[in-house]
Amino acid sequence: MTAQIIDGTQLSQKIRAEVAKRAAALTAQGKQPGLAVILVGDDPASHVYVRNKVKACEDAGLRSVLEKYDGDLAEAELLNRINALNDDPTIHGILVQMPLPPHISAHKVIEAISAAKDVDGYSVLSAGELMAGLPGFRPCTPYGCMKMIESTGVDLRGKHAVVIGRSNTVGKPMALLLLQANATVTICHSGTPDLGYHTRQADVVVAAVGRRNTLTADMIKPGAVVIDVGINQDDNGKLCGDVDFANAKEVAGFISPVPRGVGPMTITMLLVNTIEAAERV
Numbered sequence: 001m002t003a004q005i006i007d008g009t010q011l012s013q014k015i016r017a018e019v020a021k022r023a024a025a026l027t028a029q030g031k032q033p034g035l036a037v038i039l040v041g042d043d044p045a046s047h048v049y050v051r052n053k054v055k056a057c058e059d060a061g062l063r064s065v066l067e068k069y070d071g072d073l074a075e076a077e078l079l080n081r082i083n084a085l086n087d088d089p090t091i092h093g094i095l096v097q098m099p100l101p102p103h104i105s106a107h108k109v110i111e112a113i114s115a116a117k118d119v120d121g122y123s124v125l126s127a128g129e130l131m132a133g134l135p136g137f138r139p140c141t142p143y144g145c146m147k148m149i150e151s152t153g154v155d156l157r158g159k160h161a162v163v164i165g166r167s168n169t170v171g172k173p174m175a176l177l178l179l180q181a182n183a184t185v186t187i188c189h190s191g192t193p194d195l196g197y198h199t200r201q202a203d204v205v206v207a208a209v210g211r212r213n214t215l216t217a218d219m220i221k222p223g224a225v226v227i228d229v230g231i232n233q234d235d236n237g238k239l240c241g242d243v244d245f246a247n248a249k250e251v252a253g254f255i256s257p258v259p260r261g262v263g264p265m266t267i268t269m270l271l272v273n274t275i276e277a278a279e280r281v
């Protein structure tokens with residue numbers, strides 16, 4: 001049987017409608033939620049993502065302030081801008097689009113953002129809150145993946161989840177969120193000798209490596225939930241994920257596509273975090 005598609009665009013629409021209601025309520029109290037988006041350099045994909053973030057804010061009634069800088073911006077200047085935004089009461093969330101040019105320390109930049117405005121959930125404090133099971137901002141991509149899994153109705157308690165990838169922004173927080181939902185979690189990575197051995201036992205697989213065809217149909221347990229975080233291009237330059245979608249959908253129970261899967265949900269959870277930041281003030 002063919003898998004049910006987890007449509008990130010459709011799920012986003014539902015969540016964004018709720019975000020719009022919360023934004024309207026805050027605006028009526030004279031506190032319109034505000035997001036500052038900082039883009040440094042000319043990475044074409046980053047320009048697309050940032051444009052989509054600004055548009056999503058507009059559509060949901062959030063105010064967005066987009067600051068674009070040339071790739072040779074000095075690190076100190078960027079840190080000064082972040083400090084100014086930290087002090088701006090009309091800005092509730094600050095996002096610096098990644099990747100940054102190599103001469104700028106992403107760590108320094110992330111840590112410069114005030115904890116109350118860290119809507120990307122990338123800071124050491126936010127990571128610690130997640131680790132400790134405390135409330136806080138969750139990184140948008142894994143947070144969106146959790147919402148996608150939730151939308152399938154599959155209860156994670158006691159299920160075996162395999163995360164492929166161990167990045168600080170996706171793999172590690174993803175594993176912690178799954179653990180918090182009482183799944184038994186395995187993290188696989190480039191040093192894992194037999195990836196298929198692990199994924200074939202998994203009720204849920206989250207692929208977040210950035211290499212196409214990392215997860216093929218023969219590596220999937222029939223009926224499993226498959227979430228594809230990858231952003232790659234196929235031989236024809238078409239956007240594709242880490243999963244061999246065409247064949248995997250014939251084995252999985254639920255599967256997210258690329259595009260229209262995790263990508264739009266990443267933006268949606270950014271809106272959710274920004275609303276939460278504004279509601280906390």
Ligand SMILES: Nc1nc2c(c(=O)[nH]1)N[C@@H](CN(C=O)c1ccc(C(=O)N[C@@H](CCC(=O)O)C(=O)O)cc1)CN2
Binds near residue numbers: 048097120231
């Ligand atoms: N500060 C951040 N930087 C980056 C993040 C992040 O969460 N915070 N994540 C990624 C990129 N990303 C968000 O910024 C992102 C990637 C993809 C999409 C998306 O909607 N993709 C569409 C296709 C868009 C296209 O035409 O290329 C889809 O999958 O349907 C949104 C956001 C790295 N940087």
